[in-house]
Amino acid sequence: VIGVLVVVLVIAYGVHDVAQTGLNGLSLGSVYALGAVGLTLVYGILKLVNFAHGDFLTFGAYMAFLVSVTWGAPLILGIVFAIAATAALGVAFERIMWGPMRARKAGLLQLLLMSIGLAFLLQNTIQFIWGTQIRDLDVNVTDTVEFLGLRIGRTDLLVIVVGFVTLLAIGLMLRYTLLGKRMRALSDNFDLAETAGVDTSRVVLYTWVFAGGLAGLAGVLAGAVTTVKPQMGFELLLPIFAAVILGGIGDAFGALAGGIVLGLVIEWSTLVIEPRWKISVGFAVLILVLFIRPQGIFGRARAI
Amino acid sequence: MTPPLGITFEAFTDFGFWTSVGILAGTYTIFTLGLQLNVGFTGIVNFGQAGFMAIGAYTMGILVVKYDWSFWLALPAAVLVAVAFGLLIGLPSLRLRADYFAIATIAAAEIVRITAQNARELTGGNQGLFGFDESWNGVSNSIEGWLESLGWSNPETLFPLFLVVWATALVATVLLYFMQRSPWGRVLRAVREDEDAARALGKNALVYKLQSLSIAATLGALAGFFLALNLNFLNPEEFEPLFTFIGYAVLVLGGLANYWGVAFGAIIMWTILEGTRFIDLPISAEREAAVRFMVVGLVLILLMAFRPQGVFGKKEEMVLGD
Numbered sequence: 026v027i028g029v030l031v032v033v034l035v036i037a038y039g040v041h042d043v044a045q046t047g048l049n050g051l052s053l054g055s056v057y058a059l060g061a062v063g064l065t066l067v068y069g070i071l072k073l074v075n076f077a078h079g080d081f082l083t084f085g086a087y088m089a090f091l092v093s094v095t096w097g098a099p100l101i102l103g104i105v106f107a108i109a110a111t112a113a114l115g116v117a118f119e120r121i122m123w124g125p126m127r128a129r130k131a132g133l134l135q136l137l138l139m140s141i142g143l144a145f146l147l148q149n150t151i152q153f154i155w156g157t158q159i160r161d162l163d164v165n166v167t168d169t170v171e172f173l174g175l176r177i178g179r180t181d182l183l184v185i186v187v188g189f190v191t192l193l194a195i196g197l198m199l200r201y202t203l204l205g206k207r208m209r210a211l212s213d214n215f216d217l218a219e220t221a222g223v224d225t226s227r228v229v230l231y232t233w234v235f236a237g238g239l240a241g242l243a244g245v246l247a248g249a250v251t252t253v254k255p256q257m258g259f260e261l262l263l264p265i266f267a268a269v270i271l272g273g274i275g276d277a278f279g280a281l282a283g284g285i286v287l288g289l290v291i292e293w294s295t296l297v298i299e300p301r302w303k304i305s306v307g308f309a310v311l312i313l314v315l316f317i318r319p320q321g322i323f324g325r326a327r328a329i
Numbered sequence: 330m331t332p333p334l335g336i337t338f339e340a341f342t343d344f345g346f347w348t349s350v351g352i353l354a355g356t357y358t359i360f361t362l363g364l365q366l367n368v369g370f371t372g373i374v375n376f377g378q379a380g381f382m383a384i385g386a387y388t389m390g391i392l393v394v395k396y397d398w399s400f401w402l403a404l405p406a407a408v409l410v411a412v413a414f415g416l417l418i419g420l421p422s423l424r425l426r427a428d429y430f431a432i433a434t435i436a437a438a439e440i441v442r443i444t445a446q447n448a449r450e451l452t453g454g455n456q457g458l459f460g461f462d463e464s465w466n467g468v469s470n471s472i473e474g475w476l477e478s479l480g481w482s483n484p485e486t487l488f489p490l491f492l493v494v495w496a497t498a499l500v501a502t503v504l505l506y507f508m509q510r511s512p513w514g515r516v517l518r519a520v521r522e523d524e525d526a527a528r529a530l531g532k533n534a535l536v537y538k539l540q541s542l543s544i545a546a547t548l549g550a551l552a553g554f555f556l557a558l559n560l561n562f563l564n565p566e567e568f569e570p571l572f573t574f575i576g577y578a579v580l581v582l583g584g585l586a587n588y589w590g591v592a593f594g595a596i597i598m599w600t601i602l603e604g605t606r607f608i609d610l611p612i613s614a615e616r617e618a619a620v621r622f623m624v625v626g627l628v629l630i631l632l633m634a635f636r637p638q639g640v641f642g643k644k645e646e647m648v649l650g651d
Contacts, residue, residue, distance in 0.1 A: 145626025153619035
């Protein structure tokens with residue numbers, strides 16, 4: 026389907042425009058994909074639809090802002106700090122909230138509403154500390170690089186490179202390392218994995234480290250190409266959900282691909298419709314996928 | 330003597346303050362009754378209630394302002410559009426699992442809001458939509474005149490709206506209460522408890538869920554009308570997902586599977602949200618707003634952790650366990 030879409034767009038708008046918007050789509054898509062992997066792993070393993078995941082992104086962006094703008098350290102330190110801090114945040118809430126709630130056999134809605142409460146708490150704590158002003162990470166967004174006649178912002182290029190390297194690393198990790206296999210096993214069938222001797226509580230902790238760390242990174246990247254504000258995470262959350270569903274909920278590889286595909290589709294849509302509508306394209310894709318293929322574009326038809 | 334923290338209590342004895350809190354609480358009672366029917370009694374997690382509210386309010390506004398419809402004709406038309414939208418979303422997505430349905434409805438509501446923001450010719454976008462309330466002002470004035478004839482000199486301008494909102498909320502609560510005790514209501518609960526068993530008894534679960542969603546859409550649209558009349562204009566910001574979540578906070582405050590608890594939850598919630606504006610903390614207004622919602626978030630977390638059935642909910646009716 027994607028291939029046909031590209032061909033049609035190329036015929037209608039020319040190779041240059043399609044490639045140019047495609048680059049923007051890759052940069053947007055890597056943010057979605059990084060956010061989506063964590064969200065889908067947490068869902069798959071813990072059966073938690075985490076509405077606070079978007080605010081993990083916001084938290085990461087503000088951590089980078091704190092280190093690299095307020096303290097004046099180089100951005101790379103800010104990124105590392107953001108990843109570490111957001112991972113720690115994920116683990117902290119697992120320890121004080123999600124772990125105890127699972128032990129009490131809390132239901133789906135109960136956990137869902139708790140995550141919404143947590144989203145309120147995180148977003149407004151950030152707003153309390155940093156205010157509603159729109160900030161930016163001190164990066165050069167005007168510098169562009171040209172190649173093959175395409176222009177791309179240096180920051181966008183950096184986002185694409187960092188995003189893709191990380192996504193590749195996660196993909197390999199999930200596929201080949203023992204931890205990755207354990208994560209996928211838990212996601213497939215938690216009880217069976219536990220019976221088979223997997224130390225589930227450790228894998229759960231690592232899952233939060235991953236989900237938090239990747240969300241933190243995604244937040245910094247989103248903040249670098251756009252701006253940093255308290256609502257940024259919540260605004261990113263629904264497209265990230267769309268990416269998760271596109272890839273089949275709970276499927277980590279699917280989420281990676283779903284994020285990239287969604288970023289591309291959203292940016293390509295600006296060739297056809299006015300850019301101010303582009304955010305609703307993400308939601309339309311989400312609903313369409315739910316209606317036509319709720320198991321995701323790569324998913325097997327299972328009980329949905 | 331100045332009270333500690335500079336809290337002034339004058340606001341709490343001010344009739345105008347309670348009228349405006351009352352209108353908000355009444356509007357959100359109607360709004361949340363729909364969620365109660367869906368979540369508490371049918372077991373479907375509707376996260377798009379703000380979208381139904383938006384559809385109701387905007388359809389009414391657009392028909393009156395842009396197409397010169399009569400206000401009284403636009404109201405039922407707007408309810409029909411909201412119900413049609415509910416069926417459109419519900420028909421395919423109610424077959425899915427609860428969590429998918431939640432995400433599908435919130436996405437649908439966001440599409441509505443973004444459309445309201447961007448279709449500027451029709452909705453006025455962020456500038457807002459004005460001028461749909463002439464007919465209502467006439468009614469409001471005659472209620473005011475009637476109140477004066479009862480010997481009340483100079484009543485609040487918004488008091489007639491307060492009366493109509495709460496009359497609607499009361500009627501809706503009583504109706505839902507009796508519908509729930511009817512055979513129809515018992516089937517809904519059967520669907521909630523065990524859909525397969527309900528189906529085995531020959532009940533078409535999907536039809537019952539769609540009916541439940543349609544009623545919620547109707548209540549959402551009604552809440553939208555009152556929101557519009559209260560503000561005198563429509564702005565997409567009033568329909569953010571935040572307001573659906575406030576509805577959920579109201580719902581769990583009042584207790585799940587209890588229609589009478591909804592009004593209680595709504596009054597508590599809006600007294601907190603509006604009343605705290607008068608507490609003079611030594612921080613900026615922006616920070617005060619943040620603290621308010623931090624508290625809402627914390628209340629939601631603690632309620633779900635320690636008393637998931639809410640204040641008046643019954644443990645046996647806990648649908649949260651699945």
